[in-house]
Amino acid sequence: AQSVTQPDIHITVSEGASLELRCNYSYGATPYLFWYVQSPGQGLQLLLKYFSGDTLVQGIKGFEAEFKRSQSSFNLRKPSVHWSDAAEYFCAVAINTNAGKSTFGDGTTLTVKP
Amino acid sequence: ETGVTQSPTHLIKTRGQQVTLRCSSQSGHNTVSWYQQALGQGPQFIFQYYREEENGRGNFPPRFSGLQFPNYSSELNVNALELDDSALYLCASSLGGRGSYNEQFFGPGTRLTVL
Numbered sequence: 001a002q003s004v005t006q007p008d009i010h011i012t013v014s015e016g017a018s019l020e021l022r023c024n025y026s027y028g029a030t031p032y033l034f035w036y037v038q039s040p041g042q043g044l045q046l047l048l049k050y051f052s053g054d055t056l057v058q059g060i061k062g063f064e065a066e067f068k069r070s071q072s073s074f075n076l077r078k079p080s081v082h083w084s085d086a087a088e089y090f091c092a093v094a095i096n097t098n099a100g101k102s103t104f105g106d107g108t109t110l111t112v113k114p
Numbered sequence: 115e116t117g118v119t120q121s122p123t124h125l126i127k128t129r130g131q132q133v134t135l136r137c138s139s140q141s142g143h144n145t146v147s148w149y150q151q152a153l154g155q156g157p158q159f160i161f162q163y164y165r166e167e168e169n170g171r172g173n174f175p176p177r178f179s180g181l182q183f184p185n186y187s188s189e190l191n192v193n194a195l196e197l198d199d200s201a202l203y204l205c206a207s208s209l210g211g212r213g214s215y216n217e218q219f220f221g222p223g224t225r226l227t228v229l
Contacts, residue, residue: 004156032215042222043118043204043206043219043221043222043223044157044204044206044220045220046217049215090156090157092156097214097215098162098210099208099216099217099218100146100147100159100162100206100210100218101147101159101162102159103159104149104157105156106154106155106156107155107156
């Protein structure tokens with residue numbers, strides 16, 4: 001069975017600083033990987049996804065993620081964080097294109113200092 | 115185009131009771147997935163419905179059951195509620211099809227508290 005680990009429960013960065021959120025997955029075959037953001041009182045929103053091809057994927061809101069098969073990682077990055085990025089971020093893995101059956105990590109809460 | 119809606123927003127029940135949560139899919143979507151998100155954890159897949167048929171189930175007991183209607187709205191029913199069932203229940207809809215990827219869109223969730 002597949003699994004996802006997000007090692008950082010809580011991260012605090014200053015506004016304008018760069019951000020990297022870590023995600024490690026466990027799955028024997030080619031994974032389908034996703035990053036979602038959840039703001040208080042709102043549902044999850046897809047930031048980006050990786051299925052195949054270029055290992056650096058671009059998403060919405062200026063986010064990008066890099067797939068590294070050798071490290072079983074799919075880390076999320078943003079060069080300059082805005083206060084509105086404060087939220088909870090979830091990494092997820094699916095075994096095929098049916099994203100509706102995804103396995104999620106436990107999330108990383110991002111706090112942005114002014 | 116309306117997004118995914120869920121009702122009710124909040125719900126308080128006592129142990130042993132039964133509860134029904136509702137989800138209206140985004141227009142045109144034929145697939146609904148339900149997730150349980152306990153406090154401090156990520157969403158856990160409960161089951162998925164595709165064109166009114168169950169299309170996969172996570173590691174949840176049979177007292178968690180579902181239904182999808184011809185208009186593709188959906189219900190999640192939980193019988194014999196336990197304290198550990200307290201969580202945010204999320205539904206997500208998508209336009210499913212064999213072998214194709216379609217983004218799932220999440221509703222805001224129903225917060226269930228079991229006392």
